[in-house]
Amino acid sequence: MSNADSLRSSAQERLVDRHPEVPADQLVAQMVPPPMFDEVSFDSYIPDPKEPSQAAAVRKAEEFAGEVAKIHQAVHKKSLFGKKKQVTGAGLYLDGGFGVGKTHLLASIFHSAPAPKSFGTFGELTNLVGALGFTNAVERLSANSVLCIDEFELDDPGDTMLVSRLLTELSAKGVSIAATSNTLPGQLGEGRFAAQDFLREIKKLGSIFEPVRVDGPDYRHRDLPPAPEPTSAAALTERAAATKGSTLDDFDELLKHLSTLHPSKFGALIAGVSSVFIANVHPVADQAVALRIVVLADRLYDASIPVTVSGAKLDQIFSQEMLDGGYRKKYLRAISRLLALSRFEVAA
CATH class of the missing domain: 3.40.50.300 (P-loop containing nucleotide triphosphate hydrolases)
Structure with missing residues (x-):
């Protein structure tokens, strides 16, 4: 049985099983700052x-x-x-x-x-x-x-x-x-x-x-170590099962599922999720796929949802060729945010 088949056969909730619908008239109403910025103010900004x-x-x-x-x-x-x-x-x-x-x-x-x-x-x-x-x-x-x-x-x-x-x-x-x-x-x-x-x-x-x-400098990485090492496949499954409200997905299956959803639905896709676990992460070579990862990373970061992976390290998710291309800024922002979320999970 492959790793993906093993994940499908488990009782763990998966993002790929979610098919959210977001009526157009709700799109304006939900245009508010992410939850992590609910309480911020000018006074709470600490200038360097x-x-x-x-x-x-x-x-x-x-x-x-x-x-x-x-x-x-x-x-x-x-x-x-x-x-x-x-x-x-x-x-x-x-x-x-x-x-x-x-x-x-x-x-x-x-x-x-x-x-x-x-x-x-x-x-x-x-x-x-x-x-x-x-x-x-x-x-x-x-x-x-x-x-x-x-x-x-x-x-x-x-x-x-x-x-x-x-x-x-x-x-x-x-x-x-x-x-x-x-x-x-x-x-x-x-x-x-x-x-x-x-x-x-x-x-x-x-x-x-x-x-x-x-x-x-990027405050998310001030005095912080490099990207955490990926978790083993067995440990990932075990930690996901022990984390209430979490999801566990195979990377390729998740990417395929994202291709069926409009990016405006990615926020609804992760609504109510406490932590995201992704197995078998590897560098992506397709630009359209990579841009969907960027949107998902943004929504995960907005919701402060920890991310833990097995496979490749999160700072290797985009190839150097992609990082040297026209969407460099988006990819580096996504890496920055995913690393922040992965450290959050490790610290937890």
Whole structure:
């Protein structure tokens, strides 16, 4: 009996047996910060004293949150003729590497802003537009005080221009926009280059966006050891069985299952799961498969779900060829997050 067959024959719950459905009208309602950012604030962000840009970014983000509230109030204030004033939303772009607290600041802006408001990754926003249609998405989001977009990406020109058009229309309706980048640390000049690319892509919004640099090392790996060694196949099965609410899947079967689901359903796929165990992990060679892993890693990280694997180490899941390609930023972010989740499980 193969390892995959053995997993199928066990009583352990598996992700591949889940087939979630997420109605389109719930996509807007669920656009809120991940649970790990439920309680964050500007005060709870601890700037690195060695990185003065962090303290400066906190001040800028806090000032922007105050501006959002004023603009939202002005938008809904009627003139002497009974019409709402035409007010343009403000914009803030937090540019920096992985793990420097940009999402913390973005979530703090969200929490400080008046309702209605929305928070989501760039991918979640494109999924929303795809599910609702462009006009419907504009209509549903136009009442917002702010739209917070985490990990704005420039590697898909079509999606970038779609979102740029969306932001242009929302800004004209008085919705303020806050965004973060996924610039790599240690690449001099790339942060500012990414900011300029972003501003160029959203030409009509460029004049209202203020790029703010956030420097520093990835806090998820400060003073931490390298990627944990994979667990043995037998130990993985044993630990999964002993962990209430966990799932245990064969890597290839899980990847095949992900291909049958829209990425907007990946969050629902892992809902209620306490810990994820994956057997027989190996490097992937297909770009589409790798990008699905990126989305799953994001959703697992958002939900703070520990990950334990057998097979290859998690920092070897993407080949060097992939890491050298156009989706390098996404893959490194996924590795960073998976390693954080794997250490969480080891520590537990």
